[in-house]
Amino acid sequence: xxxxxxxxxxxxxxxxxxxxxxxxxxxxxxxxxxxxxxxxxxxxxxxxxxxxxxxxxxxxxxxxxxxxxxxxxxxxxxxxxxxxxxxxxxxxxxxxxxxxxxxxxxxxxxxxxxxxxxxxxxxxxxxxxxxxxxxxxxxxxxxxxxxxxxxxxxxxxxxxxxxxxxxxxxxxxxxxxxxxxxxxxxxxxxxxxxxxxxxxxxxxxxxxxxxxxxxxxxxxxxxxxxxxxxxxxxxxxxxxxxxxxxxxxxxxxxxxxxxxxxxxxxxxxxxxxxxxxxxxxxxxxxxxxxxxxxxxxxxxxxxxxxxxxxxxxxxxxxxxxxxxxxxxxxxxxxxxxxxxxxxxxxxxxxxx
Ligand SMILES: C[S@@+](CC[C@H](N)C(=O)[O-])C[C@H]1O[C@@H](n2cnc3c(N)ncnc32)[C@H](O)[C@@H]1O
Ligand code: SF4
Numbered sequence: 249x250x251x252x253x254x255x256x257x258x259x260x261x262x263x264x265x266x267x268x269x270x271x272x273x274x275x276x277x278x279x280x281x282x283x284x285x286x287x288x289x290x291x292x293x294x295x296x297x298x299x300x301x302x303x304x305x306x307x308x309x310x311x312x313x314x315x316x317x318x319x320x321x322x323x324x325x326x327x328x329x330x331x332x333x334x335x336x337x338x339x340x341x342x343x344x345x346x347x348x349x350x351x352x353x354x355x356x357x358x359x360x361x362x363x364x365x366x367x368x369x370x371x372x373x374x375x376x377x378x379x380x381x382x383x384x385x386x387x388x389x390x391x392x393x394x395x396x397x398x399x400x401x402x403x404x405x406x407x408x409x410x411x412x413x414x415x416x417x418x419x420x421x422x423x424x425x426x427x428x429x430x431x432x433x434x435x436x437x438x439x440x441x442x443x444x445x446x447x448x449x450x451x452x453x454x455x456x457x458x459x460x461x462x463x464x465x466x467x468x469x470x471x472x473x474x475x476x477x478x479x480x481x482x483x484x485x486x487x488x489x490x491x492x493x494x495x496x497x498x499x500x501x502x503x504x505x506x507x508x509x510x511x512x513x514x515x516x517x518x519x520x521x522x523x524x525x526x527x528x529x530x531x532x533x534x535x536x537x538x539x540x541x542x543x544x545x546x547x548x549x550x551x552x553x554x555x556x557x558x559x560x561x562x563x564x565x566x567x568x569x570x571x572x573x574x575x576x577x578x579x580x581x582x583x584x585x586x587x588x589x590x591x592x593x594x595x596x597x598x599x600x
Contacts, residue, residue, distance in 0.1 A: 258315065258316055258317045259315070259316055259317070260316070260317055260318070260319040260341075260386070260388070261286075261290065261312070261315075261316035261317070261318055262290055262291075262318060262319060262320075262386075262388040263386065263387075263388070266283065266284060266287045266438075267283075268283075269283035269284075269286055269287050270282075270283030270284065271283070273286075276311065278308070282304070282308065285301075285303060285304060286301060286304065286312070287438070288438070289301045289304075290318065291433065291438055291439055292438060294395060295318070296318055296320050297318065298312045298313050298318065319341040319386075319388065319389075320341070320388075320392060321338045321339065321340055321341075321389055321392040321393065321396070322338070322339045323336045323337070323338055323339075323396050324337045324338065324339040324345065325337040326400070327588040328588070329584070329585040329586070329587050329588045330587055331584055331585065331587075332352045332405075333349060333350065333351050333352070333584045333585030333588070334349065334350040334397075334400055334404070334585075335347060335348075335349050335350075335585060335588050335589070336348050336349070336350075336393070336396060336397070336400075338362075338389075338392075338393055338396070340365070340385075340389055344365045344382060344383070345365075346362040346364075346365055346385065346389075346393070346416070346417050346418075347362060347416060347417060348360060348361045348362055348393040348394075348396070348397055348416050349397075349416065349585060350397045350400055350401055350409075351584050351585070352401070352404075352405050355410075356410040356411050357401040357405055357407060357408075357409050357410050357411070358409075358410065358411040358412065358413055359393070359394050359397035359398070359401075359409050359411070359412045359413070360412075360413050360415045360416050361390060361393045361394060361397075361412060361413075361414060361416045362385060362390075362393065362416035362417035362418055363384070363385055363390060363414055363416070363417070363418040363419070363420040363423045363426075363427050364381055364382075364383070364384050364385060364417060364418025364419065364420075364422065364423050365379070365381070365382040365383050365384075365385065365417065365418070366379035366380050366381045366382045366417065366418065367379065367380070367381055367417065367418050367419055367422075368380070368381035368419065368422055369419050369422070369452055369486070369488050370486070370487050370488060371452060371473075371485065371486045372484075372485050372486070372487075372555075372556070373485060373517070373519075373548070373551070373556045374551070375551040375552075375589075376417045376418065378551075379417075381418070381422075384418075384422075384423040384426055385418070385423065385426060386426055387426045387427075387429035387430040387432075387433060388430075388433075390426065390427065390430035391430045391433045391434060391439065393416075394409065394412060394430075394434055394440065395440070397409055398440065409440075409442075410446060411446045411447070411448070412434065412442070412446065412447045412448070413447075413448045413450060413471075414427065414447075414448065414449045414450055415448075415450045415471075419451060419452055419454070420449050420450070420451060421449070421451045421454040421457035421458070421461070422454065422457075424457055424460065424461075427449070428464065428466065431444065431447060431466070431468065434447065435447070444466070444467035444468050445467060445468075445469065447468045447469065448468065448469040448470070448471050448513070449461070449466075449468050449469070449470060449471070450471040450472075450473060450515065451470070451471070451472060451473065452472075452473045452486060452488070453472050453473070453474070453489075453492060453497045453500075454492060455492050455496040455497055455499065455500035456500070458470070458497075458500040458501065458503070458504050459500050459503050459504070461504065462503055462504040462506075462507040462508055463507070465507075465508075469510065469513070470504060470510065470512050470513070471512070471513040471514075471515055471544070472497070472501065472512055472513070472514055472515065473486075473514075473515045474514040474515065474516050474532070474535070475515070475516055475517055475523065476522075476523045476528065476531070476532075477494060477528075477531035477532045477534065477535035478494075478523075478527075478528060478531045479493050479494050481522065481523055481528065482494065484522075485519075485522065485523075494535070498535070498538050498539075501538065501539045502538060502539055504539075505539045505540060511539070511540040511541050511542060512539055512540070512541045512542075513541065513542055513543075513544055514532075514535075514536070514541055514542070514543045514544065515544050515546055516532065516543055516544065516545055516546065516567075517545075517546050517547070517548045517558070518545065518558070518559040518563050518564050518567055519548060519556050519557060519558065519559055520557040520558065520559045520560065520563075521557075522556070522559075523559075524559040524560075524563035524566075526566065526570070529566055529567045529570045529571075530570065532567065532570075532571070533570055533571060533574045533576065536571065536574070536576045537574075541576070542576065542577035542578070542579065543567075543571055543576060543577070543578045543579075544578075544579050544580075544581050545564055545567060545568065545578060545579070545580045545581065546581045547581065547582055549586060564580065568580065
């Protein structure tokens, strides 16, 4: 039984849903609305100590202290890039660290958040892959990163956060349940009340979980880090493609579109001598025909000792032309926050 366990080792109270908190208070002979009050303190007001719950009696607060702890993240270090990007090194309750980034533009402020400490996938060009996967983040650890960035956005840019992308450390679909719980909290009126349409989950492509996302009717946007539409090339740079080849990815994306009618964004880097030939571009055009989509050609952010080199501008132009000729929308995205290692794929807990 859940409540027998809490006496033995103190449990993070924020792992409880509102209903579980209400049940807990009933089991203690109290009223269920006490659970709602505590829930509000934890999620709407974001308190870090039971003593701050001023409308809860002292006895009840002591009882809570005996049973639970309030785990929370701490922004250990904040760095600001010359382009205004902010990177937070976030210390978790067990002293592990993840990173999250605030990217301001004229029209929006985007939070780029982490979903795992490290990553279990092995993309050869990504700094996070080098860390391996240490653990999944809990829903509250993901939510707290967003709150911290929202506070910074208000403080430094005088506006609330407008968008969230799961493009920090880790593969969100390999931590599916916790990511979905965090999104639920971010979008709920008791949390941040953000529209799910402003949230993008970026995945390297885990077919089974893409289908689950569609089945669960998640209202978020989906981005897929494709980087090659040729199996032999993709497997060389993203070895898990051997297990989840392009035909399975394609099938899952067709399923996603049939259920959601929402187009997909493909993230794509063009590297020198890896995927910079017309044959590579033609394969991408063909892949783009399966499901309504747009392509984001992103800049490569070099990581230490990596063999990858950004292709010449002419190769990116060749891709852009070929895609546009075939009626596919293309955007070319410049990296932000490079001087503080805050750009995509550079997050690896460097302390410099
Ligand atoms: C770090 S991943 C996290 C989300 C998810 N795991 C994924 O792969 O989509 C976010 C994006 O960064 C890209 N990326 C990884 N390493 C990069 C690098 N060195 N330069 C530019 N983008 C990179 C990924 O391909 C992906 O599109
Ligand atoms: S690109 Fe994404 S899936 Fe690949 S190693 Fe990096 S974080 Fe993991």
